[in-house]
Each structure stands twice: as C-alpha cells, then as structure tokens.
Amino acid sequence: MSAVAAARSILTQLHELMASRISAQGKLNQVVDIIGEALNSEVCSIYLLRDGMLELFATRGLEQAAVHVTKLGVGEGLTGTIAANIETLNLAEAAAHPEFQYRPETGEEKFHSFAGVPIVRRQRAIGVLTVQHVEPRRYEEVEIEALQTVAMVLAELIQNAGLVDDEHPGSLSSNHTGQEVLDGLQLVKGLALGQAVFHQPRINIEQTVAEDVEAERQRVYLAFDKMREQIDQMTGQAEFGVGGEHEEVLQTYKMFAYDEGWSRRINEAIDSGLTAEAAIERVQQRTRMRMREIDDPLLADRMHDLEDLANRLLRIVSGQLGTAASVGLRGDSILIAKNLGPAELLEYDKRRLKGVVLEEGSLTSHVVIVARAMGIPVLGRVRNARGLIREGDTLLLDGDFSKLTVRPSQGVLDAFEARFVRNRERQAAYAKLRDVEPFTRDGQRIQVMMNAGLRDDIPMLSLTGADGIGLFRTEFQFLVSAALPARDRQTRLYRDVLDAAGTKPVIFRTVDIGGDKQLPYLSNEYGREDENPAMGWRALRLALEREGLLKVQARSLLEAAGGKALNVMFPMVSEPWEFEAAKAVFEKQIVYLKTLKRKLPEAINYGVMLEVPSLAEMLDQLIPQLSFISIGTNDLTQFLFAADRANPKLAERYDWLSPAILRFLARVVQATAGHRVELGVCGEMGGRRLEALALIGLGMRRLSITPAAVGPIKELVRQIDTAQIGAAMSRWLANPPPDMRAALSDWAVQQGIEID
Incomplete structure (x- = not known):
C-alpha cells in the first residue's frame, strides 16, 4: 500500500x-x-x-x-x-x-x-x-x-477537545512590563529605534480533512499561480540596481517557487485526504524536521526560504493575507519574526522599516544579504523574542554590540538617541578623511584597505577612501548561489569589481569553502564529517582536490583582469608545496588562454594567507616566490591557542593582544624584513583601534579591514608616532606586562591617542 x-x-x-x-x-x-x-x-x-x-x-x-x-x-x-x-x-x-x-x-x-x-x-x-x-x-x-x-x-x-496544556512555553507573562536587555547575534551592523511590529506569517489551520479532494487541488493550483506571479513581480522591482548578489538571492528564491518537486509533494498530501492548507503545512512539517537534522547552516538557510514561500502560499490559499507588510507600517518600526525570507522583507516600506529582530537567522542567510543591500540593521538569534516583546513596545536595536533593549527607560532612551547624534557626527568626521592619505605623525604611510565579498560592497571603496581591497572573498558568490556559479558569471563579477576599483588594487582570495561555509550543492565529503571543521578539509585543501573548481576560478580571474594587474591570494596554505600546486593551476590556464589568443593580465602577483602557524616556519623557502603575505588573524589566533573562536566559553582566551600572538606576529615581521614582499594583516584585529595600534607598533604597514572601520583607523593613524609605539612594543614583548591590553591602553591615553 x-x-x-x-x-x-x-x-x-x-x-x-x-x-x-x-x-x-x-x-x-x-x-x-x-x-x-x-x-x-x-x-x-x-x-x-x-x-x-x-x-x-x-x-x-x-x-x-x-x-x-x-x-x-x-x-x-x-x-x-x-x-x-x-x-x-x-x-x-x-x-x-x-x-x-x-x-x-x-x-x-x-x-x-x-x-x-x-x-x-x-x-x-x-x-x-x-x-x-x-x-x-x-x-x-x-x-x-x-x-x-x-x-x-x-x-x-x-x-x-482541550486535552493538552494550552499555554505556549515562553509566552508573554504579565511580569514582562519593565526594561529588558536581550542578547543576539550581529547579522547587519547599525543602530535602530522604533516600535515593535510582529511579522506574523503563521496561519492557524482549522480544518485538516478534505471534503472534496479535487476542489482542494484546484485551490492549490490557483494559489501557486498567484504566488509565482507575486515573486516574478518582486524580482522585477527590486530597487538595488542591476547585478548585485541580492539579485542572485531572489533568483534562487524564485527557483524554489517554481520547484515541481515541492508542488508534487503538496498534491500527494491532498491525495491522502488533507485540505489544501493542511497539505501545505504537512509538507512543511517534514521540511522543519529535516532542518533540525541539518548541521549545514547554508542548506538550513535554503530551507528557511522554502518556509517563507510555504507561509506565503498558506496565506494565499486561506485568504488570510494580513501580514504586517500588507497592512502597512504606521511609523518607524522594528520587525520581529522567528525567521524571514528575502521576499517578505522586500514587501516592507523601506522608509519606515528601521531594523529586524529574528529568533533564528545566520550570517549567510538570504534575508541578511538583502537587508545589507537595503541598509537595515539585523539582530539574529534573539531567544524567545516573540515571547518577551509586545506589539508596539519601544525597541532599541544595537547591531554594533549585539543588544536589543525592550521598553527602555527614559534615561536609556536619551542615551541611545545621544549615540545616534554622536554616530552621525563621527561619520561626518570620517567622511572628511575620505581623500586624506593616512600618514603617521612621523611620516610613515600606512595602507588602509578594505575587505569585501559582495558586488554591493564595492561602492564603499570610494565612500571610505580605502587604498584598495585587501581581501575580496570570492566564496560569497558561491554561498548565495543555488548551484556552482558558471565561469561566465564568475568572470563578470571579477571584471565588475576591477572596473569599479579603477586604479586601486584588488586582492582576490581564491574560494575558501568548507569548515563553517558549506555548499549544499557539493557532496559532503568534507566539513560535515570533520570532528573539527575549521581545521579540516577546507579552503585550498579542498580546492586542490577539486582541481576543476580552482581551474574554472583561475580562468575567470585571468580573463576578467585582461590588460590589468591581477592579485591572487591562496587561503590556508600550510606548506610551500600547496602554494606551488595552486600557482601551477593558474600557470596552466595562462598557457591555455594564450592558445586562444585571449587578453591576459599585464601583471600577476601571487600571495598567501598566513593562517596556519606551520607556514611561518617555512617563510624563508616561500618568500622568494611571493609578492605579498596577508596574515589572517581570525583563524591564526584560534590555531595558536587551540581555541575555537565560535565557542563562547573560550572567548576570554581569544585575545589578540596576548603576548603569545604579538610575539608570533613580530617574528613574521622580522622574517620578511629586507625582502621584496608586502606584509599586511586582514581581519577583524586590524579594524579595532587598540589592536591596530599594536600592529603598527610591530611594524605592520598594511591593514585590510571592514569598510566601517576604515574611517576610524585612518583617524587613528594620524595620531601615532611609529618610533614611539615601536619602542614600547619592543619593551613589552621582551618583558610582557601582566595585562598587555591594560598596558597598551594606558600608554595610548598618555600619548593622547583615542583608542575607543
């Protein structure tokens, strides 16, 4: 049967x-x-x-x-x-x-x-x-x-029949009336002030058994037609310009809407005797159960897109179209939802939607990519947000410090509004530095570059006045795609980035996937089976095994940079032979493109990410082959300390100003001294003022950081005397103080250097 x-x-x-x-x-x-x-x-x-x-x-x-x-x-x-x-x-x-x-x-x-x-x-x-x-x-x-x-x-x-407990766990009790501060995960930075508005996408299904199966099937057919029409209209009206990653996100979302497998499963559920609403919910229950079994965050995000579509289909088939978006926002609002799909976010009035709070959500989710393009701060992983917040509550969303203040007191509200004013003033001050070259007080030129990964990040290059893109994360295009990006799509992206950068350099890091960045369309031979994915089959290790993946990317980069300089960086190199093998893939593609008489880059500069400590022991062998080295402080620190940076219990042990890390970095600086190789730092460490001060004291002259940090770091550079901080760092490394962070902070204050 x-x-x-x-x-x-x-x-x-x-x-x-x-x-x-x-x-x-x-x-x-x-x-x-x-x-x-x-x-x-x-x-x-x-x-x-x-x-x-x-x-x-x-x-x-x-x-x-x-x-x-x-x-x-x-x-x-x-x-x-x-x-x-x-x-x-x-x-x-x-x-x-x-x-x-x-x-x-x-x-x-x-x-x-x-x-x-x-x-x-x-x-x-x-x-x-x-x-x-x-x-x-x-x-x-x-x-x-x-x-x-x-x-x-x-x-x-x-x-x-009233046979079970009626109260929903975590439901709002009468005790929740005063101020509360909730923690979350920063998904999109920024500050927002507004009234709580619930997205409310769920539909309560009152009848599950069908009276007429054919009538239910017809209701679903009509609902699918209407839903697809809505999605088509939405993808055609996105107001971000042409070609951004949000556009790829919406195309992926549209693919789900037209997925015949999904509609077939709903029809099979109707055949079993369920109503249209119950059939949609039945299929979604199975999807949710699958989501709970999925360790891969990217595949789970795709499942959330399907959840969003199922909610939309339910609202259409039931005639209950009243989400907060369709009713309309009456004033400055912060949206509260368990999760949210990109299409649902696009339905809201962008003038009044000031922020989004999700009980779930992740850095790689589609809604985050779209929210970033819209300039809307997002806080995720806010536990029981819908239980602790009332509709209409005043909310302060602090995306910078990953906090949500519910029903703030007048004093807290005044302080938050003052931060808004200070933020605007500081942003105006940073904007004045856009065209100012960052020289230290003693005349040392520090290169302040920015990190990027999306086409939509590129305008920040001119807005911040960064010296170039010190790290372009090519894997982002892979992460937002439903299938492996075709060579022409990759080429188009890389060419657009180089054209937008103009004369400023761009360093492309070859695809860094695996670990916490899984791709659902690749087989699970890596990452998910590793006991410690961060130290497993990822980045260059994976790319060298899947030579076709690296070969396509190499050809795309070479063709995109025709007539220009191409800077290529390989991630997670642990031994010289890995660099040499990766470079050989590019060299073979150069030979092939010459036979096709394609225009090649006028210069090709190869570099490595120094993230694996073992590479530092082999720099003397590798430096002659390199144009540049970028130290990836995020991974390097966790490898040095054997401390997973995603584990909150180890947060206190993950300090960039530990003498152990600073001594390691100082050794790398010494190893490269006198060689024609550029040394820099890319990662969050260089974007923090106190840490940046220490790096400059060690001898680093190139920092690649998040665009938001470019202005603050350029301002910092102009306050520094490199000879003074260099001498202080040498003393501290020779005889480390009990608290390096405190010692450096006190010294900065004495020198009149703003470190916050």
Missing part, C-alpha cells in the same frame, strides 16, 4: 470518527485501533502533553492499566525525545537507542521495533504517536509518512 493510500484509508475512518458524538477519550481509543489495523501494527499509542508531562492517553497493545498512569518528561525516553526534538524515530531495536527507558507497567518488553512521530500544533509538540512490533524491523517509509499525516489530523482533534 502506498503512503497516500494508507493515509487516505486511515483519514476516511478518522473523518467519520471525528464527526461522531462520542467523547474525546473514546475517539482516541478508537484512533489507536484504526491506525494499528491499517498499518498491521501490534501496538499503537498516543501520548499527550498534560501538566508538562507526556501522559499515555490511549493504547492498543500495551497494558490498559498504564493509560493515564505512565508519564514521561519531555526529553525522557524515546517518546520524550521525539517531543523534545520534534523529530521522527524509526528503530528496529528500541532498546539499543541510548534514550530508551523501560516502563514495566506498560508490558512493552516483548516489542522490539519502535516508531514514533510528534503531534505538532503551531510548531510545538503537543503529543506523540507511536507504533511498536514484536519482530525487530524498521517501519517502511510509507508507514512513517502515513503516521505523520495522521498525527497532523490528531493535532486538530486534540486541541479542539
């Missing part, structure tokens, strides 16, 4: 049962019999969430005396694990699972196989539906799908 036929057989019987006048308990008692017989399963049980515990409410096959007696905590045993994780379990031998717990009163010791699905209502588990069998076997996929469909219908019956 197919999943559709099995589910339809059960739903037909459930439809009649739900229309009957027997009690809710009586209905559940019959439900377990219907499911057990349809799936030929000896045990079928329903557990419901009551008083915070999962209570056995009905069973076929277990001891009847255990009903309303057996209770499990959420997260306890196999059933509790299903509820806690909102996941499906399918086990041939239940006792072999680490969370297995034996309850003697149920008489389940003779049953080996076990399968269970969560009963979900409004994205929380309100119960669990389980089946068991004497013989050890995994249930067929068609049986699991039938259970998941039935669980959805049960959710309606259970909720309407």
Whole structure:
C-alpha cells in the first residue's frame, strides 16, 4: 500500500470518527485501533502533553492499566525525545537507542521495533504517536509518512477537545512590563529605534480533512499561480540596481517557487485526504524536521526560504493575507519574526522599516544579504523574542554590540538617541578623511584597505577612501548561489569589481569553502564529517582536490583582469608545496588562454594567507616566490591557542593582544624584513583601534579591514608616532606586562591617542 493510500484509508475512518458524538477519550481509543489495523501494527499509542508531562492517553497493545498512569518528561525516553526534538524515530531495536527507558507497567518488553512521530500544533509538540512490533524491523517509509499525516489530523482533534496544556512555553507573562536587555547575534551592523511590529506569517489551520479532494487541488493550483506571479513581480522591482548578489538571492528564491518537486509533494498530501492548507503545512512539517537534522547552516538557510514561500502560499490559499507588510507600517518600526525570507522583507516600506529582530537567522542567510543591500540593521538569534516583546513596545536595536533593549527607560532612551547624534557626527568626521592619505605623525604611510565579498560592497571603496581591497572573498558568490556559479558569471563579477576599483588594487582570495561555509550543492565529503571543521578539509585543501573548481576560478580571474594587474591570494596554505600546486593551476590556464589568443593580465602577483602557524616556519623557502603575505588573524589566533573562536566559553582566551600572538606576529615581521614582499594583516584585529595600534607598533604597514572601520583607523593613524609605539612594543614583548591590553591602553591615553 502506498503512503497516500494508507493515509487516505486511515483519514476516511478518522473523518467519520471525528464527526461522531462520542467523547474525546473514546475517539482516541478508537484512533489507536484504526491506525494499528491499517498499518498491521501490534501496538499503537498516543501520548499527550498534560501538566508538562507526556501522559499515555490511549493504547492498543500495551497494558490498559498504564493509560493515564505512565508519564514521561519531555526529553525522557524515546517518546520524550521525539517531543523534545520534534523529530521522527524509526528503530528496529528500541532498546539499543541510548534514550530508551523501560516502563514495566506498560508490558512493552516483548516489542522490539519502535516508531514514533510528534503531534505538532503551531510548531510545538503537543503529543506523540507511536507504533511498536514484536519482530525487530524498521517501519517502511510509507508507514512513517502515513503516521505523520495522521498525527497532523490528531493535532486538530486534540486541541479542539482541550486535552493538552494550552499555554505556549515562553509566552508573554504579565511580569514582562519593565526594561529588558536581550542578547543576539550581529547579522547587519547599525543602530535602530522604533516600535515593535510582529511579522506574523503563521496561519492557524482549522480544518485538516478534505471534503472534496479535487476542489482542494484546484485551490492549490490557483494559489501557486498567484504566488509565482507575486515573486516574478518582486524580482522585477527590486530597487538595488542591476547585478548585485541580492539579485542572485531572489533568483534562487524564485527557483524554489517554481520547484515541481515541492508542488508534487503538496498534491500527494491532498491525495491522502488533507485540505489544501493542511497539505501545505504537512509538507512543511517534514521540511522543519529535516532542518533540525541539518548541521549545514547554508542548506538550513535554503530551507528557511522554502518556509517563507510555504507561509506565503498558506496565506494565499486561506485568504488570510494580513501580514504586517500588507497592512502597512504606521511609523518607524522594528520587525520581529522567528525567521524571514528575502521576499517578505522586500514587501516592507523601506522608509519606515528601521531594523529586524529574528529568533533564528545566520550570517549567510538570504534575508541578511538583502537587508545589507537595503541598509537595515539585523539582530539574529534573539531567544524567545516573540515571547518577551509586545506589539508596539519601544525597541532599541544595537547591531554594533549585539543588544536589543525592550521598553527602555527614559534615561536609556536619551542615551541611545545621544549615540545616534554622536554616530552621525563621527561619520561626518570620517567622511572628511575620505581623500586624506593616512600618514603617521612621523611620516610613515600606512595602507588602509578594505575587505569585501559582495558586488554591493564595492561602492564603499570610494565612500571610505580605502587604498584598495585587501581581501575580496570570492566564496560569497558561491554561498548565495543555488548551484556552482558558471565561469561566465564568475568572470563578470571579477571584471565588475576591477572596473569599479579603477586604479586601486584588488586582492582576490581564491574560494575558501568548507569548515563553517558549506555548499549544499557539493557532496559532503568534507566539513560535515570533520570532528573539527575549521581545521579540516577546507579552503585550498579542498580546492586542490577539486582541481576543476580552482581551474574554472583561475580562468575567470585571468580573463576578467585582461590588460590589468591581477592579485591572487591562496587561503590556508600550510606548506610551500600547496602554494606551488595552486600557482601551477593558474600557470596552466595562462598557457591555455594564450592558445586562444585571449587578453591576459599585464601583471600577476601571487600571495598567501598566513593562517596556519606551520607556514611561518617555512617563510624563508616561500618568500622568494611571493609578492605579498596577508596574515589572517581570525583563524591564526584560534590555531595558536587551540581555541575555537565560535565557542563562547573560550572567548576570554581569544585575545589578540596576548603576548603569545604579538610575539608570533613580530617574528613574521622580522622574517620578511629586507625582502621584496608586502606584509599586511586582514581581519577583524586590524579594524579595532587598540589592536591596530599594536600592529603598527610591530611594524605592520598594511591593514585590510571592514569598510566601517576604515574611517576610524585612518583617524587613528594620524595620531601615532611609529618610533614611539615601536619602542614600547619592543619593551613589552621582551618583558610582557601582566595585562598587555591594560598596558597598551594606558600608554595610548598618555600619548593622547583615542583608542575607543
């Protein structure tokens, strides 16, 4: 029997049962019999969430005396694990699972196989539906799908009968009336002040079983047509100009809207007997369960795009089109959502939308790329934001320090508004330095370059007056694409960047993927299987193995730079042979392009990222082959300390002003002295004023930093005497003070150098 036929057989019987006048308990008692017989399963049980515990409410096959007696905590045993994780379990031998717990009163010791699905209502588990069998076997996929469909219908019956806890965990209580400060993850920097507005994309589904399958199918067809029309219109009206990464994001989003596989799965759910709304939600429940199993953040972000589209489709098919975007924003607003798709963000009035707060979200998500292009600050990973914030609350979004202040006191509000004023004043002061070359007080020219990765970052080159792009992260184009970017697309991007930069240099770093930057369209031979992905199969290691990937990028860069200088940098080089192998890929492409009589770069400069400490021991062998070296302080520091920079418990140990790091950097400076190789630092360290002061004291003369830091660092450079800070650093490195950060701060204050 197919999943559709099995589910339809059960739903037909459930439809009649739900229309009957027997009690809710009586209905559940019959439900377990219907499911057990349809799936030929000896045990079928329903557990419901009551008083915070999962209570056995009905069973076929277990001891009847255990009903309303057996209770499990959420997260306890196999059933509790299903509820806690909102996941499906399918086990041939239940006792072999680490969370297995034996309850003697149920008489389940003779049953080996076990399968269970969560009963979900409004994205929380309100119960669990389980089946068991004497013989050890995994249930067929068609049986699991039938259970998941039935669980959805049960959710309606259970909720309407008032059998489960009504209060949503984390719901807003009357205690939340004063000021609160919530932490989050900085996704897009900036400050925002506005009133809380809830995006509210969810639709409550009141009827799950279809009366007329063909009528439901027609409703879905019409909804798909309308949704696709909306997406087409939106992609044609994006107000960012032509060719930005946001455009690629929307094209990827559009691809999901036209995905035949997604519409087919919804139609199959309708065939099983569900209404159009229930079918869309049924498919999305499966998607959400898959998302919880995905460690790859990029693939999870793509799933969020599908969630956004499903919400849109639900609103269309149900006729409930009232999101905050369609109603309209009445004043300066900060949008609150669990997550948000790029198309949903584009629907809002850009004049009144001042910021976005997400309970989820990640740096690589599509909505973040679009928000950055719109200039809207975004704070993500704000836990229980929708539970702690009321509609209309005054919010202060501090994207610079990753904080959200809810219902601020008047004093805090005044201080925040004063920061707004100071920010504007400081930005105006930095703007005056745009065309000023950064010389120190004793006449040393410091190159202040910027990091970039998106086509939309390039205008910042002229706005900030940076000396060039010291790090162009080519992998960003790969991260926002639904498939491996074609050679002509890569070439077009690199050519646009070089044209926009004009006479200013651009250093292209070859693709740095793997680790925390996974690509869903490449096989998972790397990264996800590494115990420590940051130190695993990533960056140049991966590119050398997949020579086709590097070969296409090499040709794209060479063709894009025809008639200009090309600066190429290889990431995560740990030994000289890796650099030589990567350079050989480029040299082969040069020979090939010559046979095609293509215009080649007038000069090619090769460099490396020094991130792996082992490379420092081999610089004498490598320097003669290099034009430049860029020290990647983010990865270098975690490798030196063996401290994962993403682990908050290790944050205090991850200090760039540690004497160990500064001594290491000083050795690299000494190793390159007297050689015709440019040495610089690219990364967050160079964009912080106190750290930049230390780097200049060590002898660094080139910093590549985030565009927002260019103005502050140019201002700092003009206050420094390199001879004085150089002498102070030499003393401290020879005899480190107990607190290097404090010592450097005190010295800067004494010299009249602003370090904040």
